[in-house]
Amino acid sequence: MKFSASSFSAFTECQNKFNLQYELAVKKAEVSNQAEFDYGKYVHKYAEVFELTGDDNLSKNEAALELTDGIKVSDKFANIEADIACYKKYRSGQTIGLEKMIMYELFEGIDVIGFIDRVSLVDNTVTLIDYKTGKRVDSGIQHSHRLYALWALWRYPFADITLDWQYLSIGKRKKYNVKEEDALSIHRIREYYADILQELDHCRTTGTWKSVSHFEKWRCGYCAVSHACKMQGG
Numbered sequence: 001m002k003f004s005a006s007s008f009s010a011f012t013e014c015q016n017k018f019n020l021q022y023e024l025a026v027k028k029a030e031v032s033n034q035a036e037f038d039y040g041k042y043v044h045k046y047a048e049v050f051e052l053t054g055d056d057n058l059s060k061n062e063a064a065l066e067l068t069d070g071i072k073v074s075d076k077f078a079n080i081e082a083d084i085a086c087y088k089k090y091r092s093g094q095t096i097g098l099e100k101m102i103m104y105e106l107f108e109g110i111d112v113i114g115f116i117d118r119v120s121l122v123d124n125t126v127t128l129i130d131y132k133t134g135k136r137v138d139s140g141i142q143h144s145h146r147l148y149a150l151w152a153l154w155r156y157p158f159a160d161i162t163l164d165w166q167y168l169s170i171g172k173r174k175k176y177n178v179k180e181e182d183a184l185s186i187h188r189i190r191e192y193y194a195d196i197l198q199e200l201d202h203c204r205t206t207g208t209w210k211s212v213s214h215f216e217k218w219r220c221g222y223c224a225v226s227h228a229c230k231m232q233g234g
Ligand code: SF4
Pocket: 014, 016, 017, 020, 211, 212, 219, 220, 223, 224, 225, 226, 229, 230, 231, 232
């Protein structure tokens, strides 16, 4: 079975959501934050084109973008110039991977798949970069940190590895030196996912899937399968 940072996030945030989305394959509805999603997609596209071609004009070609990528230009694009300036300010190193697809076996029969926005190299340091366009800095180590770090630890065993999550819309970044974080060691990451997969087995066996906690009900507002959720009358 294939897992991604998103599917693990779905499971740890709301098992019910994981069941609907990944076990029962309920079709996702358009969510209320579609405009934010489109804007994020645009910024990633901009970074990719800029890295490949040095072309700085993508933001002036909105009509073509709507046609080619189905992105709807909305008022979320108001801060585009500032976000792009931030991307350029943070940009450093030689690009050695772009929209880098990773795939590896976490445990027997359990594969991980993902995409890293950019991989850069400076001296002996490999940096995995993730561009964010939301207004909130994630708290603590996320699934994407763990899963991408594990890939890099196997792929670049002799390099220093840094994770650099860049929150362009709020001008912040959060960096982790992988070899200095106990939670990002190969052993800890595998242990962490072994526990999650054991819990998943339990859900499947018993047919019980927990919903978001009372304090996390706000997540339901962003849930693309809420129409099928019994908690929401689906
Ligand atoms: S609507 Fe809320 S409780 Fe239901 S699946 Fe989505 S996140 Fe979970």
